[in-house]
Amino acid sequence: MDTFFARNRLSAYLDGSLSDGETAEVDAALADDPELRRELEDMRRAVDLLRIHGPAQAPAGFHARVMARVDAEPPPGRVVSLWRRTLGRVPVEALALAAAAVIVVLVIQGRGDEPTPAQVLLPETKDMRQAEVEPPPPPVQAQAPDAAEPQGPTPSATPASADGDLTTASRTQAEPAALPAGKAMNKLDKGASQDASPYYAGWEQQASGVGSGEAVGNTGGAELGQGIDMEGPRSYRISLADPEVLYQLSAVAEKAGGRMTDAEGKNLRPRELGGDDAWVRVHLVVPRSAAALVEGQVGAMGGVPTPPPSSGVLYGSEYAVFVVELAARP
Amino acid sequence: MILLLLGLAWRPDGSDGLDPDEELVRRFQGGDKAAFSDIVQRYQDRVYTLSLRWMGEQEVAEEVAQDVFVALFRSLDRFRGESRLSTWIFRVTVNHCKNRRLYRRRRKVDQHEPLEGLRPDDDAPVRQLPDDGPGTDTRVHRSEAGRLLQDALERLDESHRTILVLRDVEDLPYEEIAEILDLPRGTVKSRLHRARAELARVLSRVIGPEDIFE
Numbered sequence: 325m326d327t328f329f330a331r332n333r334l335s336a337y338l339d340g341s342l343s344d345g346e347t348a349e350v351d352a353a354l355a356d357d358p359e360l361r362r363e364l365e366d367m368r369r370a371v372d373l374l375r376i377h378g379p380a381q382a383p384a385g386f387h388a389r390v391m392a393r394v395d396a397e398p399p400p401g402r403v404v405s406l407w408r409r410t411l412g413r414v415p416v417e418a419l420a421l422a423a424a425a426v427i428v429v430l431v432i433q434g435r436g437d438e439p440t441p442a443q444v445l446l447p448e449t450k451d452m453r454q455a456e457v458e459p460p461p462p463p464v465q466a467q468a469p470d471a472a473e474p475q476g477p478t479p480s481a482t483p484a485s486a487d488g489d490l491t492t493a494s495r496t497q498a499e500p501a502a503l504p505a506g507k508a509m510n511k512l513d514k515g516a517s518q519d520a521s522p523y524y525a526g527w528e529q530q531a532s533g534v535g536s537g538e539a540v541g542n543t544g545g546a547e548l549g550q551g552i553d554m555e556g557p558r559s560y561r562i563s564l565a566d567p568e569v570l571y572q573l574s575a576v577a578e579k580a581g582g583r584m585t586d587a588e589g590k591n592l593r594p595r596e597l598g599g600d601d602a603w604v605r606v607h608l609v610v611p612r613s614a615a616a617l618v619e620g621q622v623g624a625m626g627g628v629p630t631p632p633p634s635s636g637v638l639y640g641s642e643y644a645v646f647v648v649e650l651a652a653r654p
Numbered sequence: 655m656i657l658l659l660l661g662l663a664w665r666p667d668g669s670d671g672l673d674p675d676e677e678l679v680r681r682f683q684g685g686d687k688a689a690f691s692d693i694v695q696r697y698q699d700r701v702y703t704l705s706l707r708w709m710g711e712q713e714v715a716e717e718v719a720q721d722v723f724v725a726l727f728r729s730l731d732r733f734r735g736e737s738r739l740s741t742w743i744f745r746v747t748v749n750h751c752k753n754r755r756l757y758r759r760r761r762k763v764d765q766h767e768p769l770e771g772l773r774p775d776d777d778a779p780v781r782q783l784p785d786d787g788p789g790t791d792t793r794v795h796r797s798e799a800g801r802l803l804q805d806a807l808e809r810l811d812e813s814h815r816t817i818l819v820l821r822d823v824e825d826l827p828y829e830e831i832a833e834i835l836d837l838p839r840g841t842v843k844s845r846l847h848r849a850r851a852e853l854a855r856v857l858s859r860v861i862g863p864e865d866i867f868e
Contacts (some may be wrong), residue, residue, distance in 0.1 A: 394690065
């Protein structure tokens with residue numbers, strides 16, 4: 325028999341796992357080759373050593389120690405135990421980092437969801453001329469956070485035409501600052517029963533602090549030029565506005581793909597601002613992607629950021645709303 | 655026919671035909687925690703042996719063996735019986751040993767004094783064991799042989815050491831070793847041959863036939 329063949333079968337020969345024919349061949353090779361016999365004996369001795377000295381007994385108390393550890397384990401298969409085991413293998417630093425990330429995400433989401441009481445009104449996508457013919461669906465007023473706050477006029481209570489034609493709307497003659505809240509409401513109600521302006525809502529002015537006689541803090545100056553991350557409407561005031569300002573604002577909105585509306589979401593047709601127009605309020609509803617452009621243009625027109633009103637029509641997250649209050653040059 | 659079926663199902667020992675391991679697993683999965691105690695009792699020596707021959711140090715081997723049983727406890731409820739319990743236990747043990755070895759190697763804690771003359775390239779004289787015979791100090795002699803065996807095993811390639819312990823210490827058949835190591839049966843046989851030849855070559859330098867005692 326080939327010695328090489330036999331040498332490679334010594335292990336199987338020891339185990340008795342060769343066929344009878346192979347066993348006979350290895351026997352023959354061993355009979356002829358003393359070196360092969362020595363190799364076989366060395367291997368047999370090694371295997372004997374393993375079989376005799378290899379097995380060991382577990383140390384005394386091993387079973388008890390294992391069962392003590394097992395007793396400290398939560399019952400297998402329970403969700404809590406799986407969580408504990410899974411989290412137990414995760415470094416504390418990683419858990420802390422993950423928790424911080426979750427908190428940040430929740431805070432960001434929470435800020436974005438703040439005006440949840442309001443329902444969303446999708447802005448008109450038609451051009452303003454068409455909007456003059458077809459009145460837009462009635463907007464939904466957001467509820468003021470404080471229930472004691474006076475509520476604004478409902479669309480049905482506003483006699484203004486659906487297209488918000490400035491030429492037919494009467495204007496507020498008095499400075500809102502001079503009107504107490506009750507009177508402002510009365511005046512608004514009176515105006516509503518007669519010829520209330522679609523641009524002016526005393527309740528909104530009061531809620532936003534405009535006209536209350538308080539100094540309006542510049543809360544948004546630093547935000548100019550930083551782009552728009554709208555969580556609600558941005559409010560601007562343009563004092564000593566150019567008489568053509570409404571045309572300019574309307575053009576800005578249209579150029580940005582949006583429109584100019586009143587507080588209730590009705591399209592407004594621009595007109596020349598007269599000397600007796602005090603604090604006319606308009607809304608520019610533009611795609612959010614154009615918000616930074618619009619913000620810059622409003623700022624270039626002399627718009628000064630003011631605190632936004634706490635209530636008003638809300639639009640979908642794809643749109644940015646600029647509330648612009650205007651006072652004409654005398 | 656019904657009587658025939660009943661006759662096939664009936665067993666004189668009252669068991670339902672499961673082997674002891676399957677019965678223990680079934681009891682454990684049914685909520686009997688004492689069954690796990692029995693499993694530990696049945697396998698503690700074998701798991702400890704495999705760990706000891708892998709790790710070399712008793713303390714470390716016990717840690718590994720304990721970890722193996724805790725791991726078994728955690729996952730035994732999901733054991734589906736697709737392999738034998740012993741196969742699964744040995745597979746878990748091998749994996750734990752590998753991981754622990756890797757861990758210790760990275761931290762350089764596997765420092766041990768080499769046995770003189772054991773390296774193949776050494777020209778040192780063959781080490782002679784005390785030739786007192788088994789009657790005078792068998793325990794010491796056995797202990798020395800065991801230590802030489804352990805040193806020799808640690809000189810082997812990891813895959814050779816594994817297969818030697820599974821086959822010649824744990825006395826597992828080729829098929830089960832193949833399943834534990836996820837190898838073809840032929841690979842198990844050839845690797846076993848090489849491992850035995852290597853161990854024989856290493857041991858032949860340090861011990862003689864008279865050094866092996868029952």
